[in-house]
Amino acid sequence: MNGIRRLAQELNVSIGTVSRALNGKPDVSEETRKRVLDAAAAIGYVPNQAGRSLRKGSTGVVGFMMQSGSEITGDGDVFFMSVFDGVQTVCARHQLDLVVLLCSSEEDPDAYLQRVVARGFVDGLIISATKRHDHRITYLADRNIPFIALGRSLTDVGHPWLDLDFEGMAHEGVDRLVAKGHRRIGVFAPLDDINLGHVFVDSYQEALARNGIAFDPDLVFRAYPNDRGxxxxxxxxxxxxxxxxxxxxxxxxxxxxxxxxRGLYDCGIKPGADCAIIGRHSTNSQYLNPKLTCFHLSLRDLGIELAEGLLATMPAYAAHYPQGVVRRVVPLDLIEGNSDQPLRV
Amino acid sequence: MNGIRRLAQELNVSIGTVSRALNGKPDVSEETRKRVLDAAAAIGYVPNQAGRSLRKGSTGVVGFMMQSGSEITGDGDVFFMSVFDGVQTVCARHQLDLVVLLCSSEEDPDAYLQRVVARGFVDGLIISATKRHDHRITYLADRNIPFIALGRSLTDVGHPWLDLDFEGMAHEGVDRLVAKGHRRIGVFAPLDDINLGHVFVDSYQEALARNGIAFDPDLVFRAYPNDRGxxxxxxxxxxxxxxxxxxxxxxxxxxxxxxxxRGLYDCGIKPGADCAIIGRHSTNSQYLNPKLTCFHLSLRDLGIELAEGLLATMPAYAAHYPQGVVRRVVPLDLIEGNSDQPLRV
Structure with missing residues (x-):
């Protein structure tokens, strides 16, 4: 006798009820669900997801692919955890689970993604760290795998994406520093081909030109995106x-x-006074001295919008999310600190 | 004609070679593997992991279950990302992928784990945030699912675990503060039943007693383990x-x-001088003013030892890791800062 039949007999309920309780369907009372799950645990019955996935074509899992490795997240993460919090809020509405797919920076993201797809345990994907040209986008689109990208790309198949307003940060930041007398304005850029680096540096150049300042490539500082960088x-x-x-x-x-x-302090240069700084808000930035002038957005809301944008493309959930294909640049607010002081003359 | 047969014909190689290339076996040249993967991508062939998992009983995925939610990780994470880095280093040796299983703090971890097991996509598990009594441990042991715990528990089924030396931090910390004249020593404790809270507070009480100081329950400060706490x-x-x-x-x-x-500063109490502080090392702690006196360990090494300890219990990998069942308290080193100044009299 298979597990479901045995459970139904023991609990004196129908096979359909046991199945719906085990599958997390909404039309089973909490009390019955608990009875079924307890009885299943008592007899050691584990519904085999591999079999279920083959039959139903759905796994109940949403994957979030992020870059990892000591060069990227070795110091910790003050961005994605808050985004995950928002994604989980949406997943919980539909009994979906979020799993984080860590792609080491030493690994080719395309090969990694193909392996994730082959393993077949995610119903939909959120991809991040989009590159200027990103093969993952065409790969997923060709296979009709629902996904949304955090970050734009020149690779555009009409897929949904959300991105931070890097243009806005570059233009508002440069204008603000220029208004305070600065004309030699440095920027950070990543070492790899991640698209946000291109968008940010391009917009920075436009903003300089608009202010009549010549672009100096020596003021673009490339480094690893961590504290050592x-x-x-x-x-x-x-x-x-x-x-x-x-x-x-x-x-x-x-x-x-x-x-x-810390690097500036260690070299006798006072951040804020000797070198004005405008950055991105995080818990850390609140505790810097002088307090960082920074751009802020709600990362939890970003996670909610990402998850809703993903579910909007999945037939099983689209009815709940009629927004269609989301493609939106999310604006940020400037929070004034004391780190962007006027040029000292 | 199924996908593998068609690929073999197109590429003029054996079916076995195609299969080994798709399955990431080591006895295929990189060139052949690339040709096979490219051709597979071109015809849209995706080896179905769900089917493969049923046949082979292995998925190639290691899961790391961690608590999430704004109360736990809403400010970011400066611990687990470095541990993941170490786990991935070991996984990469065996073509295993690490996925992070985020269990929201609003959800029952036992029910979450049962769902993860039911989904059947992990070959082995690392669990964290172990509770004083932790049902996950018996649940996994009863089902012969390979796992290792980060954190001890009173629930002990002879399973492998690693833990930080909370006893050592409590004893060395108290002794150091007492030697500097302090007798009213506060500690942080978590709000939930996580085991490390018990170990730390118990050891703190022992250390006070050893120093002839009466325990005052008002000096145990319970809060959420984040920056707002x-x-x-x-x-x-x-x-x-x-x-x-x-x-x-x-x-x-x-x-x-x-x-x-920041809380002390905001209330006019100088951390370090008015209230000596000894804490845990992180990137943030390096930048605090005054510099934090703190306990340090290599989180990457901890991740490596966790992953090796897990693989040591998995038949397919145990030959590489003859250490058997790992059960070890990992010591930490004290790094001197300026935050634990002598009592002002």
Whole structure:
């Protein structure tokens, strides 16, 4: 006798009820569900998801693919955990589980994604760290696998995406520093082909041009997006001749900021006073001294919008989310701190 | 014609070669593997892991279950990402993938784990946030599912575990503060039944007794383990009559420390001078002012040992890891900062 039949007999309920309780369907009372799950646990019955997935074509799992590895997240993460919180809020409405798919920075993201797809345990995917040209997008679209991207890409198959307003941060940041007398404005850029780096640096150049300031490639500081990368930028600034150093600095990475502060301090340059800084809000940035002037958005709301945008593309959930294909640049608010002081003359 | 047969014909290689290439076996050249994967992608062939998992009984996925939700990780995470880095290093040796299973703090971890097991996509599990009594341990042991726990528990089925030396931190921390003249020493404790809270507070009481200091339950500060929890503790300390306040404080949570500093500052109490602090090392703690005296261990090494301890219990990998059942308390080193100044008299 198979497990479901035995459970139905023991509990004196129908096979359909046992099945619906085990499958988390909404039309079973909490009390019955609990009785079924307890009885299933008592006899050691585990519904085999592999078999179920083959039959139903759905796994109840949403995957969030993020880059990992010590160069990326070795210092910790102050961005994704809050986004996950928002994604989970939406998943919980539909008894979906979120799993985080960690792709090591040492691994090819395309090969990793293909393996995830082959393993067949996710119903839909959120991908992040989108590259300028991103094969994952065409790969998923070709296979009709529901997904949404956190980050735009030149690879565009009409898929849903959300992105932070890197143009806005570059333009508002440059304008603000220029208004305070700064003309040598440095920026951070990532070492890899991640699209946000291109968008940010392009917009920075536009903003400089708009303010009549010539672009100087020496003021684009490439580094790993972590605290050591920030410290290294501080050292590189200190090593420049005094009149070539940036007097202002603009960056969008959270973990890098604390390292930059410390790197500048260690080299005798006062962040805020000797080098004005505008960055991205995080828990850390609140505790920096001087307090960071920074761009803020609700990461939890971003997670909610990502998950809803994903479910909107999945037939089983689309009725709940009539927004269609979401493609939106999310604006940020500037929070004034004391880190972007006027140029000292 | 099924996908594998068609690929073999197109590429003029054997079916076995196609299968081995698709399954990531080591005895296929990188060139052949690439040709097979490219051709598979071109015809849209996706080996179905659900079917494969039923046939082979293995999925190639290791799961790491961690607590999430804004109360736990809403401010970010400066612990697990580094541990994951170590786990991935070991997984990569065996073509295993790590997925992170986020259990929201609003959800029952036992029910969550049962669902993960039912979904059947992990070959082995690392569980964390172990409770004093933890049903997950018996649940997994009863079903012969390979696992290792990060954190001890009174629930002991002879399973492998690793834990941080909370006894050592409590004893060394108290002794160090007592040697500097402090007798009113506060500690942080979590609100829930997580085992490390019990171990830490018990050891703190032992250390006080050993130093002839009476235990005062008002000096155990319970809060959420995040930056807001730390800020709140700072406010609670400030609200105490001056002679009842702790003059020293001991804590093991990383994110809470930055909040405690700010909470004390906001209330006119200088961390380090008015209230000596000893905490846990993290990237953040390096940038606190005054610099935090803190306990340190390599989180990446902890991740490596966890993953090796897990694989040692899995028949397919045990030959590589002859250590047997790992059960070890991992010691930490004290790094001197300026945050634990002598009692001012």
């Amino acid at each position: 920030g410290h290294e930028i501080g050292e590189r600034i200190a090593a420049m001749p005094g009149d070539e150093r940036p007097t202002g600095f603009l960056l969008t990475n959270e973990m890098l900021t604390v390292g930059l502060y | 730390g800020h709140e503790i700072g406010e609670r300390i400030a609200a105490m009559p001056g002679d009842e306040r702790p003059t020293g404080f001991l804590l093991t949570n990383e994110m809470l420390t930055v909040g405690l500093y």
